[in-house]
Amino acid sequence: MAELDRIDKKILDILQRQGRISMTELGEQIGLSTSPCAERVRRMERSGVITGYHAQVDPKSVGKTLLVFVEITLTTKSGDVFDQVRKALLHMPEVMACYLVSGNFDYLVKARLNAMPDYRDLLSSILQKIPVPSQSHSYVVMEEVKDTAIMNITF
Template identity: 70%
Template sequence: MLELDRIDRKILALLQAQGRISNTELAQHVGLSMSPCSERVKRLERGGVITGYHARVSPAALGRELLVFVEITLSSKSEDVFDKVRTELQLMPEVQECHLVSGSFDYLVKARLGGMDEYRNLLGSILKKLPVPAQSHSYVVMEQVKESLEIPVGL
């Protein structure tokens, strides 16, 4: 793991907030000249601290306004079953996030869909492709109160 100093953390905060900021602007904000600033960004990329740059796309613009969270509880807890479930869920483009969790269920799935028909098809597809019987509980989001991809950098 890379050791991050205050300047690295400032760079990370700025890039998370403004992914398209120019190197010139970034350097000015953190108090470096362009070359050392660029080298720091490259070091953060090579070190796996910065894992990519992404455009945030409006779900409404693509007709994907339905946001659903699904809890999945598997009837078998073998490693082989978990591997198969993980593989199946990773292949589903509607699934934005999938987490193996501790607690009263096994997986928490976040899916972005075009409507209830797509949701019903997705849920049926998930349950059909699982290698063992499973239970599911779904939660349809009525209002998204907060969504952020930014990770606090500890400034």
């Protein structure tokens, strides 16, 4: 895809906050008529800039009141090991996000759960399914100060 221009970035900024906005209203906010605005959105969807739309669900409303971060350190590191870990963690529905990181540990996992017994089961499952785990450190969130999927887009 060609580089994003100022209008594309404005569109992305608005869509992050209002994913259900009509193309007419979006066009009005950025100063375009509906058709060219919709075409820009379709182009960014086709090219993979816009990867999807979703509803943001309150975790408490579905009983997911426990938020946990787990640091995982591996004893052995290789492309094969990283692929095995990736495959194992991708198939764990409780895992909302997972990052291979640099630093004192290898993976940072974010999980939302119902209660502590679910956390114990998840940790056990992670340590059993991934190859060569060395250690893990967990952090249970006491208060969520800020959690957003909205990126700051400069235009």
